[in-house]
Amino acid sequence: xxxxxxxxxxxxxxxxxxxxxxxxxxxxxxxxxxxxxxxxxxxxxxxxxxxxxxxxxxxxxxxxxxxxxxxxxxxxxxxxxxxxxxxxxxxxxxxxxxxxxxxxxxxxxxxxxxxxxxxxxxxxxxxxxxxxxxxxxxxxxxxxxxxxxxxxxxxxxxxxxxxxxxxxxxxxxxxxxxxxxxxxxxxxxxxxxxxxxxxxxxxxxxxxxxxxxxxxxxxxxxxxxxxxxxxxxxxxxxxxxxxxxxxxxxxxxxxxxxxxxxxxxxxxxxxxxxxxxxxxxxxxxxxxxxxxxxxxxxxxxxxxxxxxxxxxxxxxxxxxxxxxxxxxxxxxxxxxxxxxxxxxxxxxxxxxxxxxxxxxxxxxxxxxxxxxxxxxxxxxxxxxxxxxxxxxxxxxxxxxxxxxxxxxxxxxxxxxxxxxxxxxxxxxxxxxxxxxxxxxxxxxxxxxxxxxxxxxxxxxxxxxx
Amino acid sequence: xxxxxxxxxxxxxxxxxxxxxxxxxxxxxxxxxxxxxxxxxxxxxxxxxxxxxxxxxxxxxxxxxxxxxxxxxxxxxxxxxxxxxxxxxxxxxxxxxxxxxxxxxxxxxxxxxxxxxxxxxxxxxxxxxxxxxxxxxxxxxxxxxxxxxxxxxxxxxxxxxxxxxxxxxxxxxxxxxxxxxxxxxxxxxxxxxxxxxxxxxxxxxxxxxxxxxxxxxxxxxxxxxxxxxxxxxxxxxxxxxxxxxxxx
Numbered sequence: 001x002x003x004x005x006x007x008x009x010x011x012x013x014x015x016x017x018x019x020x021x022x023x024x025x026x027x028x029x030x031x032x033x034x035x036x037x038x039x040x041x042x043x044x045x046x047x048x049x050x051x052x053x054x055x056x057x058x059x060x061x062x063x064x065x066x067x068x069x070x071x072x073x074x075x076x077x078x079x080x081x082x083x084x085x086x087x088x089x090x091x092x093x094x095x096x097x098x099x100x101x102x103x104x105x106x107x108x109x110x111x112x113x114x115x116x117x118x119x120x121x122x123x124x125x126x127x128x129x130x131x132x133x134x135x136x137x138x139x140x141x142x143x144x145x146x147x148x149x150x151x152x153x154x155x156x157x158x159x160x161x162x163x164x165x166x167x168x169x170x171x172x173x174x175x176x177x178x179x180x181x182x183x184x185x186x187x188x189x190x191x192x193x194x195x196x197x198x199x200x201x202x203x204x205x206x207x208x209x210x211x212x213x214x215x216x217x218x219x220x221x222x223x224x225x226x227x228x229x230x231x232x233x234x235x236x237x238x239x240x241x242x243x244x245x246x247x248x249x250x251x252x253x254x255x256x257x258x259x260x261x262x263x264x265x266x267x268x269x270x271x272x273x274x275x276x277x278x279x280x281x282x283x284x285x286x287x288x289x290x291x292x293x294x295x296x297x298x299x300x301x302x303x304x305x306x307x308x309x310x311x312x313x314x315x316x317x318x319x320x321x322x323x324x325x326x327x328x329x330x331x332x333x334x335x336x337x338x339x340x341x342x343x344x345x346x347x348x349x350x351x352x353x354x355x356x357x358x359x360x361x362x363x364x365x366x367x368x369x370x371x372x373x374x375x376x377x378x379x380x381x382x383x384x385x386x387x388x389x390x391x392x393x394x395x396x397x398x399x400x401x402x403x404x405x406x407x408x409x410x411x412x413x414x415x416x417x418x419x420x421x422x423x424x425x426x427x428x429x430x431x432x433x434x435x436x437x438x439x440x441x442x443x444x445x446x447x448x449x450x451x452x453x454x455x456x457x458x459x460x461x462x463x464x465x
Numbered sequence: 466x467x468x469x470x471x472x473x474x475x476x477x478x479x480x481x482x483x484x485x486x487x488x489x490x491x492x493x494x495x496x497x498x499x500x501x502x503x504x505x506x507x508x509x510x511x512x513x514x515x516x517x518x519x520x521x522x523x524x525x526x527x528x529x530x531x532x533x534x535x536x537x538x539x540x541x542x543x544x545x546x547x548x549x550x551x552x553x554x555x556x557x558x559x560x561x562x563x564x565x566x567x568x569x570x571x572x573x574x575x576x577x578x579x580x581x582x583x584x585x586x587x588x589x590x591x592x593x594x595x596x597x598x599x600x601x602x603x604x605x606x607x608x609x610x611x612x613x614x615x616x617x618x619x620x621x622x623x624x625x626x627x628x629x630x631x632x633x634x635x636x637x638x639x640x641x642x643x644x645x646x647x648x649x650x651x652x653x654x655x656x657x658x659x660x661x662x663x664x665x666x667x668x669x670x671x672x673x674x675x676x677x678x679x680x681x682x683x684x685x686x687x688x689x690x691x692x693x694x695x696x697x698x699x700x701x702x703x704x705x706x707x708x709x710x711x712x713x
Contacts, residue, residue: 008654009654013656322642322645322664323654323657326661359653359654361650363519363647364610364614366641369614382521385520385521387521389522389523394520394521398520399522402516402520402522403522403525405517406517406522406526406528406529409480409514409529412509422484442652444652444653444655444656445652445690447656447658448663448691449655449662449691449694450690450694451690452686452689454484455488458483458484459478459482459487459490459491460490460508461483
């Protein structure tokens, strides 16, 4: 199941042929839009709110250094430590080192895509520690030895029946595994005792608030709270663009996040964490760390594409993306699938490696319509294609074909000549039925699909001005 | 119609229509004449450059854009029987010439007077087809992504089809979902594209229409090719042809 970004076409072929994946995607694709629409009914001024959210993010990105410093000072005043890591490698080392210092053997973890980006679990396991994912979706994916296929619903690609089989194989107990509720209860029972046995809890953060030094963690399962409170050490791992100025600003984003992500007005838990256990408090971790990862994002600051850092990782763009909903998240081959991955992945992981991420789009624009922070996703995808073209990343054949098309279409004489030769050939190939079933250079079209032949003649040619 | 008298309209046929289905452009021309305009078909028009633009070839796109800006700018209006090519001229030509203010200015003026066909007929020409009597045929209208999202055209084609009175317009499930054409996407990622088309044709076929129509020939060739491969007998025609037929 492990796919690489350059194997997109092969991955797509497998994904389209997988009945269970198509079943899982199909179910989500009919369910999500209805849930989102219902949740949006109580936010009639969506357009106004998302414009405001975009503006707050733009302001934050413009003043990122200052706000990050402010955030750091507040956390330090509260007794925590902030680590700012330029690369994924730095971040991995930092987290592993913190865990080593407290002699961690077992780590419980709640959902964090940034830790996926860092491949943090691999690094911790290589250092001899056991890592347990406690978000239900992440837990399922971890048991299956896979990666998340969606940034909000990591196990979106799995059907209930697959999960039941997985639990049976791993938990080795006899119990009923028919309904979703039974499966959730089973996972909860297995996971619950693990929190007490872990020395370190790792969580992500949806927002960092500069004004108060607060990390905001939004979940539906409450697992982040257990990861945070029960172990002695709490590490927040997140990325640099999460910083916003004030608690007031947070209220704008909280109105958008759950509605966009899961079609809820609010998630079940919204946790605000500002540091370790305070003097006189009996609960909470005694040591608190925040690891803020750049990972290449700062390259975007001040550029035309900076807007993609507004992202609040709600996943709405992939939920409505017809390509994502056809091939699933694994086909994209890296951490962030769908439209947001198409624009973010090349920045973090290279334009060559991530080629298909920004090429495999029809520019239908459904993602932009739902994006709660108004990221011009198709524009940035096109910008990346332009950049790739300039860097000669597409093959020579593709570049030559485009050059040739522009050269012919800019010269009506050549254009007429080519059309005069081409149209009759296509018509002859199509035969009496007027339908083409194969075509050199365009056989991609002919997958369970034919092409109507040109009807013959021209419109423009030979007319007077 | 008096307001339209004498105003000049340049018909930009688009390469796909000109090369694949010239009848669509002939129909569009008839409609514009019917609506009272002086229609010109600037010779030397070819491709708007969208293929190059969306593939990242800005240089090629600029070459074709410059050519068409010069060809089309002299007219009162420019009408395009395609949402995606109209969108290219309207929303993307100006952005291509950031470094060349003269061309950009002309592109901006051109942008303001360029319309997709159904939008033009309804909003500018205020033209409606004559109502016809008789049994209504079941019809599905396919909204292209360019029309519905980039140009915000939704009501216009429906108003025209309803005015004609010949068709029983069906509501399509998932009408806001892309059909999978996407220009070169349909060739480069053919299997994904065909799968997306299949979701669309499944929704269409469920309605058992006699006719499928739309304003973008790219989408229509995609859906026609899929429907034929599935053995459907549903007729696929551009909305210009539908509106222009039996209009006399």
